Amino acid sequence: MKRSTQVALASLAVSAAITAALLATRQPIAPSTPEPVAPAVRVLRVNPGSERMVVHSQGTVLPRTEADLVPEVSGAVLWTSPNLVAGGYFQAGETLLRIDGRDYQNALERARSAVDRAMAEEEFARFDLKRLREMEARNLVSASDIETGIRAARVAEADLASARAALSQAELDLSRTELRAAFAGLVRSEQVDPGQFVSRGDVIARLYAVDYLEVRLPIADQQLAYLDIPPMQRGELDESLAPGVELSADFAGQHYNWRGRIARTEAEIDARSRMVNVVARVRAGNGDPQYAPPPVGLFVQAEIQGRSAGNVAIVPRSAIRNGNQLLIVDENDRLRLRTVSVARIYGDDAYIDGGLEKGERVCISALQAVVDGMRVEVVMDGVSAAAGAADAESGTPK
Numbered sequence: 273m274k275r276s277t278q279v280a281l282a283s284l285a286v287s288a289a290i291t292a293a294l295l296a297t298r299q300p301i302a303p304s305t306p307e308p309v310a311p312a313v314r315v316l317r318v319n320p321g322s323e324r325m326v327v328h329s330q331g332t333v334l335p336r337t338e339a340d341l342v343p344e345v346s347g348a349v350l351w352t353s354p355n356l357v358a359g360g361y362f363q364a365g366e367t368l369l370r371i372d373g374r375d376y377q378n379a380l381e382r383a384r385s386a387v388d389r390a391m392a393e394e395e396f397a398r399f400d401l402k403r404l405r406e407m408e409a410r411n412l413v414s415a416s417d418i419e420t421g422i423r424a425a426r427v428a429e430a431d432l433a434s435a436r437a438a439l440s441q442a443e444l445d446l447s448r449t450e451l452r453a454a455f456a457g458l459v460r461s462e463q464v465d466p467g468q469f470v471s472r473g474d475v476i477a478r479l480y481a482v483d484y485l486e487v488r489l490p491i492a493d494q495q496l497a498y499l500d501i502p503p504m505q506r507g508e509l510d511e512s513l514a515p516g517v518e519l520s521a522d523f524a525g526q527h528y529n530w531r532g533r534i535a536r537t538e539a540e541i542d543a544r545s546r547m548v549n550v551v552a553r554v555r556a557g558n559g560d561p562q563y564a565p566p567p568v569g570l571f572v573q574a575e576i577q578g579r580s581a582g583n584v585a586i587v588p589r590s591a592i593r594n595g596n597q598l599l600i601v602d603e604n605d606r607l608r609l610r611t612v613s614v615a616r617i618y619g620d621d622a623y624i625d626g627g628l629e630k631g632e633r634v635c636i637s638a639l640q641a642v643v644d645g646m647r648v649e650v651v652m653d654g655v656s657a658a659a660g661a662a663d664a665e666s667g668t669p670k
Contacts, residue, residue, distance in 0.1 A: 312649040315601050315633040318585040323623065325498040325578035325616065329489035329550075333566045335480035336553065337455060341462075344448045346471045347371040349464060356477060360459040365452055369464065369476070373449035380446050383439040390428070390435035397421075397428035457481040458568075482556045485566060486535070487519065489574050490547040498578040498616065501537060501550065508536050517552045521572040530554050530566055534576065550576070581615060585624045591636045592622050599635035599642065607635060607646045 351370040355362045362368060401421040407413045462477035470476055491499070499515055514533040521528055532554035541548055552574060556565040566572060591598055592614065600608045613626030628634070633650070 308647075310605075310647045310649045311637075311639065312651055313601070313607075313635050313637040313639065314651045316587060316591075316636050317631060317633050317652070318587065318624075318628050319630055320583045320585040320624075320628055322580055322582050323584035323586065324580045325618075325623075327491060327495045327498055327576045327578055328619075329491055329574045329576065330572065331487040331489045331552075331574065333554075333568050333570045333572060334486050334488070335457070335482070335568055336484040336486045337457070337481035338460075339454070339479055340475045341368065341451060341477035341479055342473060342475055343369075343371060343451060343470050344472055345371060345376065345445050347373070347375065347449065347469070349466050349468050349470060352464060352466055356459060356462055356464070358459055358461055361482075362453045362457065362459070362479075364454065364456045367450050367452050369451040371449040371451075371470065373446055376442065376446040376449055380439070380442040383435070383442040386435040387432070387439050390432040394425075394428040394432040397425040401425045453479065455479075455481040456483070460568075480568065482565075485554045485556055485568065487532075487552045487554070487572060487574065488538075488549045489517075489552055489576070490542070490545060490549055491576075492547055493541070496548060499534075499550075499576060500579050501534065506539050509534060516577040518575045518577075519552065519554065519566060519572040520575075521566065521570055523567070523570060528564065528566070530572075552576075581623070581625060583625055584615060585628050586621050587624060587634050588636050589617055589620050589622045590638065591634055592617070598624070598628075599639070601633040601635055601648060601650055605648055605650055607642060607644065607648055609642070609644050 348371065349369060350372050353362070353366065353368045354360070355366070356368045401424070404413055404418055404421040408418055457480050460478040460480055464470060464476040500513065501509070501515065511533060514535065517532050517534055519530040519532060532552050535551050535553035538549040538551065554566060557563065587598065593599065593609070596614050597609055597611050600610050602608055610627060612624050612628060614622055615625040616623040635648070
């Protein structure tokens, strides 16, 4: 037998001996069940309480009062106020424009002369009628003469009334050659210059008041249920009952907040958007020199204060399962599926008004597979408390 074959057989014999020794001295392995790994979940401890609903909207700031400046007489423009320019500010009663009044002054003089003439005619007719009646008592005149005297007196009296009306109209026309502002405000636009001839009824400027500003806010009909406003309210809301509204916008590099009230609804549904417009009103000034009212034309966001609801807890909308169920983590850190009453789902929040107790922990983690009673590892995320919405500072930048 060759040497290489002997070496191979010897190696196999040694390997077999080692294997047999290992098998003879091995320790028996006891079977074991692996511990399941509990998933980590975030929870929110709820604290049900009184909660004021809010409704959000947006709109453009508009003046409450806006009017065209229109002359009521025709003539050449003699003078315009320096404030009668786009963006110009004027006071109530301030003269904005003067029209040449010489024609109207002449008409006034003619009307005064006509009144004097009519007064003389009326006085003569009255004295003549008195004389005729005295003569009638002595049977010196006929009945037809009396009737003629009565007619002449009545015609003279009517002529005097007509002349006085013409005089009043002439005085009014002359006064209308000066156009005065009916309110304090700003000029939006103007299209008139000195020397220009303007006719009665021409629109020569657009003005708006600066006492109050308004914002039309479209609201979906489903959201009206959370506001204390009758859905078809007509006219102004009582100020003590009108919901508060907070407007906000970024303007001139700063963030501003303004407080106001819902003044009225437009009492109809928009045919295109199927929404109801409510009108928020903001005071343009409050006596504070630091107060900056929202400029007309600014686009603002609005948060309207709605009705209050009791025993409400707010949880993330993503925590809702099957429309009305939540995962509750019990005192043993086990998940329990519970049916709750969902009062409202708005934005990323769900308002729960039944089925939760104070201090309970709601699972807000997204779990794919859930088994009732499953153990979890809890990570506290926060406390849900009833929010008491505080009024923000009005008209001050942040």
